[in-house]
Amino acid sequence: MSEEITPYQVVPKTPLAGSAAADIREQGEMTRRSFPFVITAAWLALTAALGGLASVLGRFMFPNVLFEPVQKFKAGFVADYAVGEVDERWKDKFGIWLVRTEETVYALISVCTHLGCTPNWLPTQNKFKCPCHGSGYYKSGVNFEGPTPRPLERAKISIDPSDGQIVVDKSKQFHQERGEWTDPESFIKL
């Protein structure tokens, strides 16, 4: 009986190794054996492509350059600040209150620890008061009224050895409730 060639069969020209791709190339159609490999590879490729696309889109939303005030700045000399006062000169630009006491200088970050508004320093009442929901803090930054769950944060503060100026670095914060206010980087000892 002569061999008939249907339109779906191609006579193999060269015997190739039995890989799935070779099967397809030789026979011109997918076999039962090659199908699972091909479909798995296709799904993996699609998943990888979509995953890559999602990561790129996600990363794109995180900017590399910020048009915000720098996190670290020089704040002049200790002698510029009066003892017992809350100094507001850096509040607008850098969001920092510098407080000098008899023995220390510390930098409070002017962000309410409740929901992120900017509290006001009320000298007559000797406290920080947030206008959004009424959280109140002592001069030390410790909370005593309103909805806030914890004290204000302090920023890293030091004296630049080259010129003797105060350096405030907001990128490192110190939390009182974690016992970090005893860290020597969280205040300047006078």
Next chain:
Amino acid sequence: MASVRGIQEGIVNSQIWKSVFRVGIPNTNRKRVLAVLGSLILHLHPVKVRRSGVRMSYTWCMGGTSFFLFLVETVTGLLLMFYYRPTIEYAFTDIMDLREQAPFGIMREMHRWGAHAMVIAVWLHMFRVFMTGSYKPPREFNWNVGVILLVLTLLLSFTGYLLPWDQLAIWAITVGSSMARATPGAGNEGPMSGLIKLGDIRLIHAGDDARFGLIGGRSIGAATLLRFYVLHCVAIPLVAGFLMAIHFWRVRKDGGISGPL
């Protein structure tokens, strides 16, 4: 009278008329149904509706009102975009100009009141659907689409809230976006975020957490304004429009507006 009829037939048989309307005037109920089904515009409304579907005391017409208000917001919002610039130099003064200088200074107020009304209408629609049991099978899927649409409506309100760039807007978004700080694993104050460390350096902090990605910075600023503007005018309306298409289509496929139990 014969001449009026002659004019009518002349119009209906003209090439212009025939080029617009694919079928002639349907003169039987069957042909009328087919004419509605075969027309892109007309088929948006069902051929038949339940008696309860047109009873105001049953539907409150709150779904239709929500969609109508979405259209109002689209049109008025599009008009506002001709005058409003989403930058910190111009945003607030442009809002003032929209009220004081733009023709028909009411356009911005319409957009604002329409937004309030839409939030109320969506809630009432949801309440009606709940009270009539219209979330039950086969309509569970559409209920879930509706819940997502509710969230998108609230997000549209939230993103639009920032655009006037006044004190109320800035602090409201400061407070509202603070929620993202508590995202588990991705917000710098969220649970489990403190566990993601390299040595003793926390990898999730104010400069790279979920809130940072949302507002494009550590605090509300120019990047946030532009970001919320794009979300408000393009991204969320596109998603909401797509889901609304599914929502309306499923109402029809699930058997039309549900009847009284």
